[in-house]
Amino acid sequence: MQIADEQQDVQHSIPDLDNVNIKLGDDEKKVNQISSNTVSQVQQPQQVNIPMPPLPQKTADPSFLSQLFHCLFKGLAIFVFFIPEGLLNLTYCFIVVVILSAIDFWTVKNITGRKLVGLRWWSEVKEDGSEEWIYESQVANFIPNPFNSNVFWFAQFGVVLTWGILILLDLIGLRWFNAVLAMTAFCLTGINFVGFYKCRGEHQKKAKEYMTKIGLKAIQQW
Amino acid sequence: MTDNQQVPFGSGMFQGQAKFVDYAHMNQQEVQVNTLDEPVMDTLLRDINMILYKLSYVIIPRMKETQGRKLRNWDLWGPLLLSLLLAMTLGINSNQSSDTIFGTIFIIMWGGSAVITVNAKLLGGQVSFFQSVCVLGYCVFPINVAAVLITFLQSYLGFFLRLIIVGAAFLWSTFSSLSFMSSMMNEEKKVISVYPIFLFYMFLSWFCIFI
Numbered sequence: 001m002q003i004a005d006e007q008q009d010v011q012h013s014i015p016d017l018d019n020v021n022i023k024l025g026d027d028e029k030k031v032n033q034i035s036s037n038t039v040s041q042v043q044q045p046q047q048v049n050i051p052m053p054p055l056p057q058k059t060a061d062p063s064f065l066s067q068l069f070h071c072l073f074k075g076l077a078i079f080v081f082f083i084p085e086g087l088l089n090l091t092y093c094f095i096v097v098v099i100l101s102a103i104d105f106w107t108v109k110n111i112t113g114r115k116l117v118g119l120r121w122w123s124e125v126k127e128d129g130s131e132e133w134i135y136e137s138q139v140a141n142f143i144p145n146p147f148n149s150n151v152f153w154f155a156q157f158g159v160v161l162t163w164g165i166l167i168l169l170d171l172i173g174l175r176w177f178n179a180v181l182a183m184t185a186f187c188l189t190g191i192n193f194v195g196f197y198k199c200r201g202e203h204q205k206k207a208k209e210y211m212t213k214i215g216l217k218a219i220q221q222w
Numbered sequence: 223m224t225d226n227q228q229v230p231f232g233s234g235m236f237q238g239q240a241k242f243v244d245y246a247h248m249n250q251q252e253v254q255v256n257t258l259d260e261p262v263m264d265t266l267l268r269d270i271n272m273i274l275y276k277l278s279y280v281i282i283p284r285m286k287e288t289q290g291r292k293l294r295n296w297d298l299w300g301p302l303l304l305s306l307l308l309a310m311t312l313g314i315n316s317n318q319s320s321d322t323i324f325g326t327i328f329i330i331m332w333g334g335s336a337v338i339t340v341n342a343k344l345l346g347g348q349v350s351f352f353q354s355v356c357v358l359g360y361c362v363f364p365i366n367v368a369a370v371l372i373t374f375l376q377s378y379l380g381f382f383l384r385l386i387i388v389g390a391a392f393l394w395s396t397f398s399s400l401s402f403m404s405s406m407m408n409e410e411k412k413v414i415s416v417y418p419i420f421l422f423y424m425f426l427s428w429f430c431i432f433i
Contacts, residue, residue, distance in 0.1 A: 089321070090321060091321045091324050094324075095306060095310070098302070099306075102299070102302060106269070106299075110265045111262055124295065131350050131352075
């Protein structure tokens with residue numbers, strides 16, 4: 001390893017203890033020897049093969065478009081829900097809120113979940129008719145961008161909470177139609193939230209296993 | 223947790239198995255389509271193709287269950303859109319307040335599908351809840367077509383012509399869903415699980431003619 005150009009005549013390069021430059025004066029020779037000793041001790045190539053663990057994947061850049069879409073349909077659904085009956089016929093309000101909630105469900109499940117936090121879940125039906133829920137996540141050392149991740153989880157949880165509160169308020173106020181609508185939206189957002197939460201739990205387990213494995217390998221090699 | 227280990231999940235009617243997909247340890251052959259990094263258009267097109275496939279299954283009903291294997295991937299988009307469309311169409315048509323009709327049709331469709339599915343499950347059928355609701359919802363498509371036709375051609379159609387159109391749609395719907403439902407049930411219980419479907423579509427068709 002070349003330390004500096006002006007010191008080229010002084011051989012600090014990797015380690016040939018035998019070839020220490022003895023043309024220099026005593027002090028310098030001592031210094032050189034000491035430093036090349038230490039250099040060589042530190043840099044003596046070890047014969048062990050520790051597979052370098054892949055560095056943590058660069059966290060994805062905050063993706064504002066995905067965040068926007070994540071929050072857009074949810075916000076619109078809640079907004080339309082609050083439009084008073086005088087302005088918007090109850091039927092149309094129902095249709096619009098249900099369609100917006102459905103679009104939001106699909107967007108979060110298939111697109112923003114992948115882009116923001118790298119998780120995905122779905123269910124398949126097996127041969128004998130039973131359901132199987134499948135969770136999928138990125139490789140174990142993936143770390144989502146914290147901004148993305150915060151927006152995702154706060155928005156999802158916030159919306160579930162909001163619809164829950166609205167259900168309660170409507171039941172107390174005996175507005176059945178609104179309550180049913182709020183329940184539908186609550187179910188849709190809630191299912192998404194639960195699915196992603198379970199998927200995230202699985203991913204964290206996977207990451208922990210991976211870290212343990214790397215740790216064990218490193219210890220074995222010492 | 224080992225790769226692809228299955229764990230029990232949920233309870234009661236919604237019981238299933240959960241499977242954790244671990245890409246780091248899968249061989250090349252095992253890797254399913256890695257859907258995590260696909261572009262948005264792919265996801266969209268895949269879902270649209272699924273919906274269209276199911277619609278084609280309804281339009282050309284096939285009796286063999288093996289050909290309906292893709293039906294296993296249930297999705298509720300079809301039933302949602304079809305129920306909204308049906309409810310709106312019949313609401314426009316009717317003399318009574320369209321709000322009431324809308325609500326009635328919507329609830330009947332979803333409630334009816336749920337009841338038929340529960341009936342089938344209680345009779346020992348091996349069908350998943352959502353899959354059955356999905357198929358019943360998609361099979362409302364012919365009745366939907368009839369309702370739209372009647373709405374737009376109102377002045378040209380006498381009563382008997384309406385009856386014939388709706389009757390044909392009803393038979394078509396029932397036949398489509400029969401081929402799916404009856405394959406799920408035992409021989410002796412087929413009739414009793416198919417009868418509610420018959421009633422269900424008859425009820426909806428009745429609405430088309432008389433409202």
